[in-house]
Amino acid sequence: MNKTVVKTLELLQLFMTHEQLTLQEIVKLTKLPKTSVFRMVQSLVASGFLKKDGEAYELGVSLLQFGCLVAERLDVRKAALPIMKQLKEETNEAVNLVIKDGDEAIYVEKVETSEPVRVYTRVGRRAPLYAGACPRVLLAFMPSEEQKKYLDHVELIPIASKTIVDREQLKTVINEAKKKGYTVSHSELADYSSAVAVPIFNHEGKVVAGLSVVGPENRFQPSYIEQLVPKLKYAAEQISKALGFIGGKNVKL
Amino acid sequence: MNKTVVKTLELLQLFMTHEQLTLQEIVKLTKLPKTSVFRMVQSLVASGFLKKDGEAYELGVSLLQFGCLVAERLDVRKAALPIMKQLKEETNEAVNLVIKDGDEAIYVEKVETSEPVRVYTRVGRRAPLYAGACPRVLLAFMPSEEQKKYLDHVELIPIASKTIVDREQLKTVINEAKKKGYTVSHSELADYSSAVAVPIFNHEGKVVAGLSVVGPENRFQPSYIEQLVPKLKYAAEQISKALGFIGGKNVKL
DNA sequence: AATATTTATTCCGTTATTCGGAACAAAAGG
DNA sequence: CCTTTTGTTCCGAATAACGGAATAAATATT
Known part of the structure; x- marks a missing residue:
């Protein structure tokens, strides 16, 4: 080197x-x-x-x-963008797409909402995998040995008021995410902002991205989240299909 | 080094x-x-x-x-985007913004149209200053000694079917641009695509960007261009004002 | 299955290049 | 006018890059 x-x-x-x-x-x-x-x-x-x-x-x-070239060449992004726009129309909330880069999540695409109260995320922004719905969904669905290794070594540093800093709690939340197929965060990366995220799979059944709907915490009550989840799951399914994922099959873990 | x-x-x-x-x-x-x-x-x-x-x-x-950071920090771009969108609405054509980087023009922002026939330009794309309306407008309004130096040394390489390769012709076109305050190109950077471009000035009266409307050559007849020019000039004026340019003053050359 | 071939990676002695303190220059501030 | 700060050039010492050759790994060929 x-x-x-x-x-x-x-x-x-x-x-x-x-x-x-x-x-x-x-x-x-x-x-x-x-x-x-x-x-x-x-x-x-x-x-x-x-x-x-x-x-x-x-x-x-x-x-x-260079940045534009990278953006153009990310094919998850290409597949996701139209569906993200559609999801934004349905939910009227900001929609984000993140991918994993090493031990971090990186925001690669966003669709903004016109709501007066909204959450601003910058494309290119990085976040640790343990914090925020979208990064965590990547963590929850990564190969289990890799996940284990990560969980054993990662240092949980608080970023916002409710960032998960307890390893056991994190493990619980991850297992729940795996079971339910989505994860929720409240004030983990930024105070007063919440998100619901689902995984996107490629043709090999590997998680390649996380898709999330983000908005102000007060709007993200359980009943509202319940409405969001099926819409998110449907959108993620569409994107996964576009990447060659054959629906229904079990995810390799 | x-x-x-x-x-x-x-x-x-x-x-x-x-x-x-x-x-x-x-x-x-x-x-x-x-x-x-x-x-x-x-x-x-x-x-x-x-x-x-x-x-x-x-x-x-x-x-x-990195790319996103650069984009965010370009304040011409910030000022221009909303006005570019408006201009797109008025004209129904793609709108581009370029800035000078050394001896080249670089596309830093674009607003696409929904027209079925349209011209695709990529943000980050580079072009020589002598080819295409938008790059040339930067050339036409640059400080005159710098312009002279450029014109004396540049090698005019054809890019598309009507790229200007004759130095004298280029000088004529540039002088015309200076006089009229806009420049037009047909098939200079890509065949069958035309553009009309105007300069954007900053608070010092220096050209900091070029604004152009781009579309298929067949649509860009003289009568149509006549309609576009005032709209473009108005938009450029708006952006220049946003950058602190005091309208009416003569441009430093 | 064994061999040939292509491509990636490591090793190591040589030497060109980077290093960084110091001196110099230019500009800003007192 | 002198001091201070910031940027740039110089140059000998030391190190970090170089690149040929050997090795390893993966593919193709017989």
């Missing part, structure tokens, strides 16, 4: 949380020698990944191009 | 034109020693910029995150 490259790309990651950074600021954040940072930044600028905007540096538009 | 980093990021650029690449294929394309390519690819995988999908490598979802 190539140390310099990894370090340089780590540096680039700083720009995920900082819109603009001056050389000095990068030096402080990375605690790397100024000269080294300078060289790395130069290289990133030369490659179009950063650009200098007056004093400070910011992400280059090349990254926009 | 950091050679290894630049080379590695060059390698990554291969994935803009190739959805998937195996190690072998990368070696052939780059003509670099296998071991070096291997190391670079490993580094990119470690940083989440590539991921291994079975045999081959493909772009990692980290890039989706």
Whole structure:
């Protein structure tokens, strides 16, 4: 592996949380020698990944191009989008699609609602697999050994007021999700926001994505959730079918 | 500057034109020693910029995150989107927004139409500044010395059937654009597609983007274009105002 | 089933490149 | 005018990248 490259790309990651950074600021954040940072930044600028905007540096538009390519090439996303829109029409709630990336969930598509009170999620956002309905549905339906390994090692850090931080409770919730085929979250990733999520399977019967309906907590009462679940399940089924999943078969676990 | 980093990021650029690449294929394309390519690819995988999908490598979802961040942070885009949607409603044609990135134009936003016959442009797509209405409008309104330098050195390569490849003709078209405040293209970037574009200015009176209406060539007759121009100009004015441009003032050239 | 072939990965001595302190330059602030 | 801050260049030392060759793994061929 190539140390310099990894370090340089780590540096680039700083720009995920900082819109603009001056050389000095990068030096402080990375605690790397100024000269080294300078060289790395130069290289990133030369490659179009950063650009200098007056004093400070910011992400280059090349990254926009890459991002769009990735979005286009995600075929779950392609299959899901029309059905997500339909689901939004039926429920009048925001609909999200997440996939697993390592030990994290990443939001790859969203359909916003026009409701005055709504929950905003950003495409590209990451969340741990244990928090939030949509990430957790990925966790619940992942191969059982992998799941076990994850559950044994993961550190449960609170993100919002009701993030599950108890390992046993998490296991219970996951088992319930597996049994019922969906999972619900209240204020796990953001306060006052709730979600209901179901899994999407590919042609091999493997979970490839989670589909969720998200909205303000006060609206997500049990009776309302009961109404949402069949709609979500139907949508997920449609998407899974589009990916070649043969309905009815048992999921490999 | 950091050679290894630049080379590695060059390698990554291969994935803009190739959805998937195996190690072998990368070696052939780059003509670099296998071991070096291997190391670079490993580094990119470690940083989440590539991921291994079975045999081959493909772009990692980290890039989706970066792309979304860039999109969000482009304030021209923020200001333009609602007005672009409105313009689409008025004209029933696809609307594009491009900005300049070095010697190229890059499409940063689009609003699609529901017309059966339409032109598809991908966000993140690049085009030279001399071809297509939208890129050319950036060229026409850029600072005159910079424009001169560009025009003296650029190599005019045909892209579609009517791409302008004659330097003098290009200069004429640019001067016309400056005078009229808009420019038109027919089959310059893609056959049978036409566009009308106008400039967007920021608070300093500098051109920061081009706004265009794109559609099938047969629909874009002179009489139709005459109808489009005022609508486009009005929309561009709105966006420019949102960016702090004080209308009426002369543009710095 | 054994062998050939292609592709991926590890090893390791050589050397080019990165490293980083220090000096320098430029700009901002007192 | 001097001080301070931030960005850029220099250069010898040290390390990290290089790449040929060997190995391993997976595929194809006989």
